[in-house]
Amino acid sequence: MAQRDGRIVLITGAARGIGAATARRLAAGGARLVLADVDGVGVEKLAAELDGVAVRADVRSAGDVARMVDEPYRRWGRLDVLFNNAGVIRVQPLLEVTEPEWDRVLGINLKAVFFVLQAAARRMKEQPPMAGSELRGKLIQTASIAGYRGGSPLLAPYNASKAGVISLTRTAAQVLAPDKITSNCVCPGAVDTAMWEQIDREIGALHGWAPREAWKKRIAGIPLGRPETPDDVAGVVAFLAGPDSDYMTGQAIKVDGGMVMGD
Numbered sequence: 001m002a003q004r005d006g007r008i009v010l011i012t013g014a015a016r017g018i019g020a021a022t023a024r025r026l027a028a029g030g031a032r033l034v035l036a037d038v039d040g041v042g043v044e045k046l047a048a049e050l051d052g053v054a055v056r057a058d059v060r061s062a063g064d065v066a067r068m069v070d071e072p073y074r075r076w077g078r079l080d081v082l083f084n085n086a087g088v089i090r091v092q093p094l095l096e097v098t099e100p101e102w103d104r105v106l107g108i109n110l111k112a113v114f115f116v117l118q119a120a121a122r123r124m125k126e127q128p129p130m131a132g133s134e135l136r137g138k139l140i141q142t143a144s145i146a147g148y149r150g151g152s153p154l155l156a157p158y159n160a161s162k163a164g165v166i167s168l169t170r171t172a173a174q175v176l177a178p179d180k181i182t183s184n185c186v187c188p189g190a191v192d193t194a195m196w197e198q199i200d201r202e203i204g205a206l207h208g209w210a211p212r213e214a215w216k217k218r219i220a221g222i223p224l225g226r227p228e229t230p231d232d233v234a235g236v237v238a239f240l241a242g243p244d245s246d247y248m249t250g251q252a253i254k255v256d257g258g259m260v261m262g263d
Contacts (some may be wrong), residue, residue, distance in 0.1 A: 006131065008072050008079055009241060010034045012059055012116060013086030015042030017193035018142060021230030022083060022237045023050055029238065032076060036068045037086070059086045059112035069119045078127045081241045082120040084113050085142040087161075089195055091154045091202035102157045109161030113141055114168055117183075121172065125179040133246055134180055140240045141169050141185035142233075143252055145260045148187065154203060162187075166252045173250030182249035184240050189256025190218045191228045223258030232257075 009026055013019040015037035023033055023046060033052035037043035040056035047054035055071055057064040072079040087109045090101055117139055124137030146155060147162035165185060172183035190196065196215060203214035219227040236255050239245055254260055 007031045007081055007241065008034075008076050009081040009083060010036065010069065010072055010079055010120070011083040011085060012036045012057070012068070013142075015039040015046060017195060018188065018191065018230045018233045018237075019083070019085045020046055021234040022085070023052065025231070025234040025238045026241060027052065029242075031081075031241070032072075034068070034071045034075075034079075059116055060107055062115070065112075065116055065119050069116070069123060073123060079120060079123060079137065080130050081138045081140065082117065083140045083142075083237060083241070084116050084120075086112065086116075087142060087195075089155065089158045089199060091152075091199055091206065092156075093154060093206075094156050097156055105157035106161050106164075109158065110164040110168070113165055117141070117168070117172060121176055121179075121181055124181050125176070129180065133243055135182060135246055136180045137182075138241060138245075139169075139172060139176075139181065139183040140237055141165050141183070143169065143185040143187045145187050145189050145254055145256050147252070148254070148260055148263070154206070155199075169252060170250045177249060182246070184245070184248055184251045184253065186233055186236050186240070187252050187254045187256065187260075188233050189228050189254070189259040190215075190222065191230060191233065193230060221259075222256075226257070228255070228257055 009031045011019050014035035027050040035043050035047050035052050036055040036057040038058045044054045055068045057068040129136050143165040144162040146159045147166045151159040169183050169185040200214045233255050
């Protein structure tokens with residue numbers, strides 16, 4: 001994994017799940033990490049484990065975003081890779097979604113993703129290329145297969161936010177290509193994380209199902225025959241963060257065990 005030695009990476013939503021798995025994968029490859037999360041205790045613990053830098057940050061706060069993006073520049077003078085990963089979810093029937101809940105989900109999953117991306121790209125375009133590359137920087141977002149097919153009818157705000165992340169990823173790729181900055185996103189499927197534990201609880205409460213019943217139903221038809229792990233996603237993010245993907249931009253990569261095939 002030496003190809004990522006020394007790359008400076010900022011990860012949002014780093015304290016658990018896909019963010020934490022990716023941090024571990026990149027740290028093993030020699031990356032220098034700034035780990036950001038609203039969970040200050042969790043991200044401090046992970047940073048101590050990986051010899052990274054922890055930043056407690058709420059991605060909805062412009063001040064926190066500015067401080068978070070500035071941290072790698074303050075320490076090392078540049079940022080090579082942004083993994084724009086923070087996100088939330090809520091299970092609600094379509095006709096019961098409230099405006100505050102819509103705003104919360106879209107505010108974190110799409111609005112904040114845009115402004116974190118914007119803040120990082122503004123700094124990246126002014127820096128010299130990465131060592132051994134023509135690129136100045138890489139932007140990687142976490143979308144979802146829900147952004148392709150609408151996802152569960154109980155996740156309308158989440159589905160809309162992730163479709164927006166795919167669109168934003170492609171727009172950024174077009175705009176930033178002349179500045180030698182790439183933009184891609186990963187689209188996970190059913191990942192066994194705390195987020196899916198929340199979904200299982202909330203769907204179970206609506207339908208009167210036993211614990212893990214919603215999860216069992218969701219993973220039953222996965223072609224590869226097993227649920228997804230955070231490490232499955234982390235490996236693809238590590239590829240996007242490294243030089244072998246330098247000629248890729250504007251791509252939304254499904255990592256879902258075959259749940260969604262085709263566009």
